[in-house]
Amino acid sequence: MKKILAPFALLSALSFAAPLQAQSSQPERLRDAALADDTVALDIVEGLTTEVGPRLAGSEAEARARTWAVARLKALGFRNVHIEEYRMPTWLRGAETAEIVGPYPQKLAIAALGHSGATPAEGITAEVVGFDSVAELEAAPEAKVRGKIVFVSHAMKAAQDGSGYGYYGPVRRSAPRIGAQKGALAVVIRSLGTDYHRNPHTGLTSWQKVTPIPAGALPLPDAENLQRMLKRGKPVTMRLVLTPRFVGDQVSGNVVAEVPGSDPDAGIILIGGHLDSWDLGTGAIDDAAGVAITAAAARRIMDSGRPRRTIRVVWFGSEEVGGFGSDAYRAAHKDENVVFVAESDFGSDRVWRMDANLTPANKPVVDRIAALLFPLGITVGTAQAEAGADLGDWAKAGVAAIDLQQDGTRYFDLHHTPDDTFDKVDPEQLRQNVAAWTAMLAVLANAREPIGKLPPRPAE
Amino acid sequence: MKKILAPFALLSALSFAAPLQAQSSQPERLRDAALADDTVALDIVEGLTTEVGPRLAGSEAEARARTWAVARLKALGFRNVHIEEYRMPTWLRGAETAEIVGPYPQKLAIAALGHSGATPAEGITAEVVGFDSVAELEAAPEAKVRGKIVFVSHAMKAAQDGSGYGYYGPVRRSAPRIGAQKGALAVVIRSLGTDYHRNPHTGLTSWQKVTPIPAGALPLPDAENLQRMLKRGKPVTMRLVLTPRFVGDQVSGNVVAEVPGSDPDAGIILIGGHLDSWDLGTGAIDDAAGVAITAAAARRIMDSGRPRRTIRVVWFGSEEVGGFGSDAYRAAHKDENVVFVAESDFGSDRVWRMDANLTPANKPVVDRIAALLFPLGITVGTAQAEAGADLGDWAKAGVAAIDLQQDGTRYFDLHHTPDDTFDKVDPEQLRQNVAAWTAMLAVLANAREPIGKLPPRPAE
Numbered sequence: 037m038k039k040i041l042a043p044f045a046l047l048s049a050l051s052f053a054a055p056l057q058a059q060s061s062q063p064e065r066l067r068d069a070a071l072a073d074d075t076v077a078l079d080i081v082e083g084l085t086t087e088v089g090p091r092l093a094g095s096e097a098e099a100r101a102r103t104w105a106v107a108r109l110k111a112l113g114f115r116n117v118h119i120e121e122y123r124m125p126t127w128l129r130g131a132e133t134a135e136i137v138g139p140y141p142q143k144l145a146i147a148a149l150g151h152s153g154a155t156p157a158e159g160i161t162a163e164v165v166g167f168d169s170v171a172e173l174e175a176a177p178e179a180k181v182r183g184k185i186v187f188v189s190h191a192m193k194a195a196q197d198g199s200g201y202g203y204y205g206p207v208r209r210s211a212p213r214i215g216a217q218k219g220a221l222a223v224v225i226r227s228l229g230t231d232y233h234r235n236p237h238t239g240l241t242s243w244q245k246v247t248p249i250p251a252g253a254l255p256l257p258d259a260e261n262l263q264r265m266l267k268r269g270k271p272v273t274m275r276l277v278l279t280p281r282f283v284g285d286q287v288s289g290n291v292v293a294e295v296p297g298s299d300p301d302a303g304i305i306l307i308g309g310h311l312d313s314w315d316l317g318t319g320a321i322d323d324a325a326g327v328a329i330t331a332a333a334a335r336r337i338m339d340s341g342r343p344r345r346t347i348r349v350v351w352f353g354s355e356e357v358g359g360f361g362s363d364a365y366r367a368a369h370k371d372e373n374v375v376f377v378a379e380s381d382f383g384s385d386r387v388w389r390m391d392a393n394l395t396p397a398n399k400p401v402v403d404r405i406a407a408l409l410f411p412l413g414i415t416v417g418t419a420q421a422e423a424g425a426d427l428g429d430w431a432k433a434g435v436a437a438i439d440l441q442q443d444g445t446r447y448f449d450l451h452h453t454p455d456d457t458f459d460k461v462d463p464e465q466l467r468q469n470v471a472a473w474t475a476m477l478a479v480l481a482n483a484r485e486p487i488g489k490l491p492p493r494p495a496e
Numbered sequence: 497m498k499k500i501l502a503p504f505a506l507l508s509a510l511s512f513a514a515p516l517q518a519q520s521s522q523p524e525r526l527r528d529a530a531l532a533d534d535t536v537a538l539d540i541v542e543g544l545t546t547e548v549g550p551r552l553a554g555s556e557a558e559a560r561a562r563t564w565a566v567a568r569l570k571a572l573g574f575r576n577v578h579i580e581e582y583r584m585p586t587w588l589r590g591a592e593t594a595e596i597v598g599p600y601p602q603k604l605a606i607a608a609l610g611h612s613g614a615t616p617a618e619g620i621t622a623e624v625v626g627f628d629s630v631a632e633l634e635a636a637p638e639a640k641v642r643g644k645i646v647f648v649s650h651a652m653k654a655a656q657d658g659s660g661y662g663y664y665g666p667v668r669r670s671a672p673r674i675g676a677q678k679g680a681l682a683v684v685i686r687s688l689g690t691d692y693h694r695n696p697h698t699g700l701t702s703w704q705k706v707t708p709i710p711a712g713a714l715p716l717p718d719a720e721n722l723q724r725m726l727k728r729g730k731p732v733t734m735r736l737v738l739t740p741r742f743v744g745d746q747v748s749g750n751v752v753a754e755v756p757g758s759d760p761d762a763g764i765i766l767i768g769g770h771l772d773s774w775d776l777g778t779g780a781i782d783d784a785a786g787v788a789i790t791a792a793a794a795r796r797i798m799d800s801g802r803p804r805r806t807i808r809v810v811w812f813g814s815e816e817v818g819g820f821g822s823d824a825y826r827a828a829h830k831d832e833n834v835v836f837v838a839e840s841d842f843g844s845d846r847v848w849r850m851d852a853n854l855t856p857a858n859k860p861v862v863d864r865i866a867a868l869l870f871p872l873g874i875t876v877g878t879a880q881a882e883a884g885a886d887l888g889d890w891a892k893a894g895v896a897a898i899d900l901q902q903d904g905t906r907y908f909d910l911h912h913t914p915d916d917t918f919d920k921v922d923p924e925q926l927r928q929n930v931a932a933w934t935a936m937l938a939v940l941a942n943a944r945e946p947i948g949k950l951p952p953r954p955a956e
Contacts, residue, residue: 142778257917257919454605
């Protein structure tokens with residue numbers, strides 16, 4: 037998406053802010069070098085998307101990605117590079133087609149949601165009943181839903197903080213289960229996304245204890261076409277083929293690499309992203325970018341001399357399909373002295389805000405990081421750092437965390453779609469990410485003061 | 497594509513230019529009314545895309561489109577609404593998949609080009625040989641191509657006048673034939689388009705006397721991924737399934753509607769667009785918009801009182817697959833007194849330039865039209881009006897023509913892709929088109945002076 041480069045061209049200029057100061061510190065120099073010329077992150081994204089491509093959790097492709105990752109992390113000079121395997125229930129995509137049989141025959145684009153049930157190979161044909169929200173579906177009598185293909189819409193819009201994803205998320209996560217409970221034959225949703233391309237947004241749906249039914253996502257143009265048909269008032273009939281299948285427990289794994297620290301008592305800095313991706317695109321922004329940014333930043337610290345604290349980079353497996361990698365990792369390592377966690381899993385666009393969650397005593401550490409991020413155009417927010425899907429449990433348990441919030445304005449144009457490809461990564465914004473992470477790690481890995489632990493958060 | 501509305505918001509304001517004049521003429525009033533409130537054109541696009549959808553030439557869907565068109569044109573009050581049928585060789589899309597087998601296994605998105613040959617159902621598997629241009633392919637020895645899957649790239653960029661489409665067009669139109677002549681098993685091209693979505697651009701390829709081989713288009717992200725693989729230097733193997741088929745001669749047809757004129761000796765104004773579309777999208781901008789704009793403008797003239805000249809609107813069949821509709825129409829009507837032709841077939845974005853080709857004696861007519869278009873932001877160009885694929889033969893034969901050039905900056909993001917859908921039509925720009933056409937027709941249909949004929953153009 038070369039078109040959007042222009043507004044960010046100013047980032048290059050920002051690196052010239054440093055020389056205004058009398059003498060730049062080592063974190064400043066590392067930050068500015070990353071901003072100026074980092075190629076490690078872009079090379080990782082390019083390599084993973086070109087040489088591996090889509091890497092669905094539990095698949096042979098995810099295994100190839102681990103092999104690729106080990107080779108690349110070793111080549112970059114990391115220590116203790118290894119795979120930690122585990123097994124997880126695996127779901128594979130099958131055939132997927134949707135067509136309006138009448139009264140306005142035409143094909144619609146569709147993709148199965150993760151963990152969708154299957155239709156027979158020849159598909160199912162039924163009348164479509166439409167709802168504008170999950171609340172409407174919940175309020176509907178069973179008689180309106182039973183034996184039908186349920187369609188659920190929503191009004192998600194793009195936002196810099198991506199907040200629409202959580203707010204409208206139940207359309208994907210819960211509507212299929214609610215439809216199933218009311219006797220629907222299948223549920224199709226308006227993709228949980230913001231773009232008008234014919235590329236559906238997949239993503240996990242949650243059945244809890246309900247038996248899965250076929251569940252798919254229509255791209256926005258198709259969802260709106262279906263809505264226009266429904267508004268005309270005649271019964272609309274759809275033929276739907278979705279033949280994914282669960283293939284039982286398969287091997288998945290986390291890939292781990294370290295920058296060894298000089299002081300084992302100072303605790304471990306644990307960072308990362310996820311190596312698996314959905315299977316429709318090549319997982320460039322979700323989340324080759326995240327594993328690339330964290331590794332590129334950690335390597336810059338490594339190359340600048342041995343840090344006080346060990347930095348451990350984990351490229352998690354099977355994040356998209358339920359976080360089996362993060363669960364396995366936390367179960368195996370929860371008693372280690374991890375003092376800080378941070379995760380990169382929101383694309384490759386620039387960091388625009390830092391949300392920190394350190395002890396009050398560590399305010400000077402946060403202040404030093406904030407000062408380093410200021411010239412990169414990064415503000416300080418007041419939200420509680422969550423550390424994301426793979427490291428969130430550590431933060432909930434009281435480990436200090438920082439979220440380097442990325443600009444999500446176009447994230448949900450691409451998220452979980454075939455369009456998540458290498459060309460969408462803006463090299464300049466990716467370098468800004470590496471610069472921000474490098475600055476943060478430079479402070480945290482070498483801080484003389486202890487990084488304190490917070491009280492565990494109450495369970496939700 | 498709601499995002500692009502903002503830059504054109506000024507169009508609304510333009511209609512206020514008229515009251516500055518002492519008294520507005522009838523063409524001015526008709527123009528301004530169209531700009532302010534035309535709904536006819538948008539309703540036609542909405543209806544065709546929703547109720548019919550894709551309408552490939554010769555298919556049952558194109559027949560449904562004709563039935564729909566007749567009903568709509570009659571409902572709009574047109575006279576002499578009828579279908580003129582003909583038969584044409586028909587090609588239908590089949591299965592289509594591409595995957596890299598090694599060394600970097602992953603699926604690629606692909607669509608067959610129109611008139612592509614077929615692989616066996618199980619596909620073909622062969623090494624890929626890449627070329628950056630048709631010239632490179634032409635220069636290659638047969639030994640480099642024989643038994644291979646040929647990949648041809650190019651560097652088309654978006655341009656307001658769409659000139660990249662002609663210049664880079666041989667990659668789609670000729671590369672498959674050249675590959676076939678050199679013994680290639682199949683040819684895949686970088687889509688003749690400008691967007692980075694995973695939606696291939698189909699379109700006709702020309703075999704001349706060569707036996708068709710499988711020929712497909714990769715979206716730009718896939719084409720660039722393949723290029724990155726090839727650059728790594730190891731042999732890249734692709735498995736390709738393309739199973740379209742020719743199904744012999746089928747019925748197609750042109751839909752004709754008239755605004756009867758008062759003076760049969762003054763000649764006929766012949767305008768239109770094409771009703772058929774490629775089968776991947778719903779043909780909103782290509783060319784529901786064109787048939788909608790021309791019909792909406794003609795109807796405004798009709799509703800303002802009987803014009804001097806008959807305006808005949810033709811919604812041509814089978815433009816995309818070789819212009820069988822226009823050939824049939826010209827063969828049947830070439831001896832009629834058609835004095836002017838104009839065609840709308842370049843999307844739904846605003847008209848930005850008028851190119852006129854009338855006799856020197858008719859300069860006052862052109863000047864009156866130009867004055868009416870000036871407040872719509874339309875300049876006067878110096879290119880020779882061509883009238884496009886469906887009416888170009890009339891212009892070549894010497895019939896006066898005007899091209900109302902539409903802004904093609906984003907046209908080749910959408911052209912011949914699944915993304916050609918209703919949501920891409922900007923209602924405000926569509927109204928500007930109707931306003932421009934209404935102004936042009938108001939002058940031409942009522943001009944007191946004869947509309948003269950030009951010398952036939954030399955054959956190319």
